[in-house]
Amino acid sequence: MLGDYVWMKPEKKGQFDVAIGAQVVKIAADKLSVVDDEGKWQSVALSRILKVMNSTSIEGMDDMISLGELDEASILRNLFIRYKNKLIYTYTGSILVAVNPYQCLPIYTAERIKLYQDRNLGELPPHIFAIADNCYTHMRRDGQDQCIVISGESGAGKTENTKLTLQYLAAISGRHSQIEQQVLAANPILEAFGNAKTIRNDNSSRFGKYTEIHFNPDGAIVGAQIKQYLLEKSRIVSQANEERSFHIFYSLLDGLDAGDKQRLDLVDASSYKYLTEGSTAKYDGRDDRPNFSDIRSAMKELVFSDSEISDILKVLAVILHMGNIEMEAHTIDHLDATQIPNMTHVERIGKLVDLEPAAIVKGITTKTIIIQNEPTVSNLAYRDAVDVRDALAKGIYARLFVWIVGKINSAIIQPEAGSCSLIGLLDIFGFENFDHNSFEQLCINFANETLHQFFFHHIFKLEQEEYDAEGIEWNHIDFVDNQDCLDLIGKKPMNIMSLMDEECMMPKGTDQTLLAKFNTAYSKDKSYLKPTRHKTNSFGIAHFAGEVYYDVQGFCEKNCDTFSISLIQLIELSGNKFLRNLFQADIIRISQNNKRSPSISVQFRTSLESLMKTLSLCQPFFVRCIKPNEQKKSMLFVRGLCCRQLKYLGMMETARIRQAGYPIRHAFQEFVGRYWCLSGLIPPSKNEDKHERARQICENVLGSSGDYQLGTCKVFLKIAGDLHLEQERNRILRNVAIVQRHIRRWCQRRRAAAIVIKRFLLAAVRHGRFRAWRSFFLIRFRKLRRQLILFQKLWRTYLANKSVNKEDLGEQNLQNFPEIPQSERTEEIEGTMETPVRVDEGVRLRDKPKGAAGECRKSCPPAVAEAEARKGGMAAKQKKPSKFRNLIRWKSMEGKTPNAQSAALRGWEAANNGCQPWTTSNAELPEGELAPELTKDSKRKSVFLRENGLPTMEKAPREETMITTALIRQKLRRT
């Protein structure tokens, strides 16, 4: 149908040509017009159309194993579609495929780092940060060492992804300490001394690197260690066209100031033979001058001392001068010899490292051999002398590089880091197949074969063996095992490398005799390819990534790493301690009469074995880097090149096995321990059947999705199943955390409140405030009690008054109060004073029998009455409430001593306590008119009056008070 996507057969039938996707734009009778994935319009016969494309392949998927059709064409298209959309990362299960974008993408920001933190694999779009985070999480969760193996061709992006991983780990580990800065600072130094521009990559690592990052139990970086493998030291003396030597030389010559340059007798890069072989001292995209200052500051960060930096610069200058030593063929006594016509550079070297020029000349133009325990010196032919000179330069640089790595390690390795967990990052040279391959390529490809086996061993062999052992149902997938190839190069007893070693020991061993031995020994080996007509000096090996032919020229010399005794003796003569120190191990070896150092192949195999041992102890993650084009251009995806890399990396088989298999597995105990919260709220007991509980959890959460299988000891999960379980667990834990947070907050607040009170009381007691607070509360309590009593009183009074005839009590206000005749008043006074009547009895004074009162008066002489009045409360209480109570009182107290008057008043006042009398200030009473003694009495502040004889809560209005005061005056005057 129009608009449909289809698969088309490839035009060519090459090894790496696979079906291409296309969209149908026109349909004719026997032809289709299509636009293919590369944007080409084509009119194709129906026979070229293979099938309609699966919907998953049209837009592309984050994870290859989700593709509906899993073959080379769909995997390649998936990468292509995503690459076009600047999505350079894609998963194949837990394996990350990274296509080099050759441009800066805004996907490595601090926000991205935060985004990927604590996320499960597959939760977010594929990213190198997701792998790094997963690795970190696994390390912390399981306490197991982890490693990330980053592989791919030269220029595929291994080093960039290693750096990004390192930056991510430094960012999330959270301590931001000096050690993190030091670990990051190691990179520019290593790149300067170990990287160079090659045809394939402008910043190619010419050594393998395994970086171990050590973390403490809190997940913070506490140290690191770097291991280096097989530096390509031949680059020091020669480079292919358009290639350069190691970056440091160009940075040094561009970045050094004039004074330093003069001191080292250095000029610009174009003046040095060792730097001009490739005729590209400068290239776009690299500025060597600022790089040099970066390198120096990185060295400072890693505690390189000034004298060490100065010595390093001297050694580099020596290497450059060495390359410029010109030699001429010469004969002495009819024997080949070499002479040095111009001694300028020899003298410069001598000056820099404190060596006699004659000793240098002797060292590089002659050789010392021991014959019958006697050292015999012979001249070297021109070619041999050049080789010795170059060997000296290479030897010095290789040892300098080892020393620099050691120096970095001494700054970043933490002695206590032994007990910590680690994450290892392996950035090792990819598979190499050039037009001309030599000994180095053989070693590099051997390392790649070993890593490939590690990868396949992990992905296939172990996986299949484990499925079988656990009784998991799945379809077996065939894969190509590279064991034969490994055996041929370096594993079986008589392998290529051991034959090389043997040949190096032979006095007459040459590269040609070595090749002849290979041809004889491996003529029947499937992986060995005999020299062809065009490649007579080469042998081939059928690697997992294709056939590679190696030119044997220089094999023996490179493998033996001949660094003659004469040269070691020359170094020993140097007054430069740093230089002598670089050769310390060789000097010791020579002094112990051990003439031979282990061959390069032996050293390489030993370090490779140790690396594989380390990796096998870790939980590995794999990042497979793909180089999309050879031109280093952005947005250019060359299908053939990518397809080749996918094949070499075993991505097709990987995708299939990952799709069919269960990459994540947990022992029952561990699984139940982690996910028990997904099957109710009861934690697993010790004796519980963990298999049954694991089954319950899987059924609860994953149902019949097929994302899991239960083995005999383990739960096997697909990525999707694991992701789902993790998400569910996180959801439940989040909810639990919310509840816990509330409870904790409540408890915390209670505890905090108790602490505050306790603190306050302690402080109060300490500062004497406790009493103040106590009295404060007591005052409040008493006030409250008084108010209650008052209310009680008022209520009772009210009840009592209710039963009293209000008319008889005389409801007259003060304004129209009638004049009281003298007689009446006296009687009243007398009656009142002498006849105690209880108010609450509700009996009027006048109603009481006068006789009783009279008798009382008679029986009570004035002294007794006074005493009565002094008693206060009782007497006053018994008096009938009256407007004139005070007058009566004063009347009755007339003629008494001021003290008696005052006492009577106090008694009265006490009796009226709580009755809220009218009060008027003494000050308002005219001085001398009313009880002058009273006003003089400082304790008395008020005269108490009663209103209508009834107790009241209301305060007297001001005018009434004044009237009352006037009335008192009037009454008193009258009396």
Ligand SMILES: Nc1ncnc2c1ncn2[C@@H]1O[C@H](COP(=O)(O)OP(=O)(O)OP(=O)(O)O)[C@@H](O)[C@H]1O
């Ligand atoms: N993720 C990326 N983003 C931007 N540019 C990248 C990325 N990855 C790689 N590159 C570019 O590709 C170049 C080559 O990458 P890198 O040096 O990492 O390759 P390599 O695989 O380590 O090569 P070699 O094996 O030669 O060291 C880098 O210098 C950089 O310009």
